[in-house]
Amino acid sequence: GLRTGTSFAAPFVTGLLAAMPAARKGAMTKADVMSRISTDDLGAPGRDPVFGEGLPKAPERCDEIGGIASLPW
Numbered sequence: 001g002l003r004t005g006t007s008f009a010a011p012f013v014t015g016l017l018a019a020m021p022a023a024r025k026g027a028m029t030k031a032d033v034m035s036r037i038s039t040d041d042l043g044a045p046g047r048d049p050v051f052g053e054g055l056p057k058a059p060e061r062c063d064e065i066g067g068i069a070s071l072p073w
Contacts (some may be wrong), residue, residue: 009052013037016058 016037017023023036039054047053 013056016056019058 017033020037023033027033027036034053038057040057041054042051
């Protein structure tokens with residue numbers, strides 16, 4: 001079923017960041033990390049109280065820049 005809220009969003013963003021180590025490398029603040037994640041804006045333009053930053057988008061393929069397969073191992 002449909003679920004909403006930060007309790008449901010947090011695991012998805014955590015998984016996205018785990019799969020994209022380049023998004024975390026050298027990041028010092030939350031804003032640093034967020035600026036490296038592509039999002040689809042939802043609702044009113046820009047950040048809003050309902051959708052926040054929007055829908056985070058994972059790379060289409062794991063071998064894209066930042067994806068887990070781009071690591072040297």
